[in-house]
Amino acid sequence: xxxxxxxxxxxxxxxxxxxxxxxxxxxxxxxxxxxPHAIGETDLLFxxxxxxxxxxxxxxxNYLDNLPVNTIKGAALxxxxxxxKDRTELIVNLLEHKGITVYPKHLSLKGKFLFxxxxxxxxxxxxxxxxxxxxxxxxxxx
Ligand SMILES: Cc1cc2nc3c(=O)[nH]c(=O)nc-3n(C[C@H](O)[C@H](O)[C@H](O)COP(=O)(O)O)c2cc1C
Numbered sequence: 001x002x003x004x005x006x007x008x009x010x011x012x013x014x015x016x017x018x019x020x021x022x023x024x025x026x027x028x029x030x031x032x033x034x035x036p037h038a039i040g041e042t043d044l045l046f047x048x049x050x051x052x053x054x055x056x057x058x059x060x061x062n063y064l065d066n067l068p069v070n071t072i073k074g075a076a077l078x079x080x081x082x083x084x085k086d087r088t089e090l091i092v093n094l095l096e097h098k099g100i101t102v103y104p105k106h107l108s109l110k111g112k113f114l115f116x117x118x119x120x121x122x123x124x125x126x127x128x129x130x131x132x133x134x135x136x137x138x139x140x141x142x
Contacts, residue, residue, distance in 0.1 A: 002141055003040065003041055004045075004046070005044075006028060006030045006031065006048070007047055008032060008047070011057070014111030016032070018125070018126065021130055026046070043073050043140075044140045045074070046077075047076070047078070047137070048079065050080055055087060056091055069099070074102070075101070078129065082116050084115075088106050093100060103140075105130060105132075109129070
C-alpha cells in the first residue's frame with residue numbers, strides 16, 4: 001500500500017479547505033508546511049498552493065526544494081486562486097528536475113479574494129477535490 005501525504009501552503013485558508021478534503025479521502029491529516037512538522041516516507045505527495053502574484057509562495061518552493069525526495073515517486077498538484085487558472089508551473093519544473101513524476105492533471109479551483117468568489121471553494125469544489133484525490137490514488141496504485 002502506497003504511503004500518501006498531503007502538504008499545503010495557504011495564507012488565507014482557501015487551499016487549506018481543499019487540502020483537508022483531499023487528505024480525508026487519503027485517510028491522512030493535511031500538513032501545513034508553514035508549521036513545524038515531520039513528514040515521513042512518502043510514495044505519493046499531494047501539494048496544495050494558493051496563487052500569489054501569479055505564482056506559488058517562495059516558502060513552498062523552498063520547502064519542496066529541501067524535501068528528502070528519495071522515496072517520493074509521484075506528486076499531484078492542486079491550487080486555489082482568484083482566477084481559477086493553473087499557476088503551478090514553477091512547482092512542476094522543480095519536481096520534474098528532482099525526478100518526481102507529476103500527475104498530468106492539476107486541480108485548479110477558484111478561491112475567495114477580496115470581493116471575488118465569495119463562497120469559494122464551495123461544496124461543489126470540495127467534491128471535485130475528493131474526486132481528484134480518488135482519481136490520483138487509483139492511477140498511482142494501479
Ligand atoms: C497577496 C495576494 C496575491 C494574489 N495574487 C493572485 C494572482 O496573481 N492571481 C490570482 O488568480 N489570484 C491571486 N490572489 C488570490 C488568491 O490566489 C486566492 O485568494 C487563493 O484562494 C488564496 O489561497 P489561500 O486562501 O490558500 O491563501 C492573490 C491573493 C493574495 C492574498
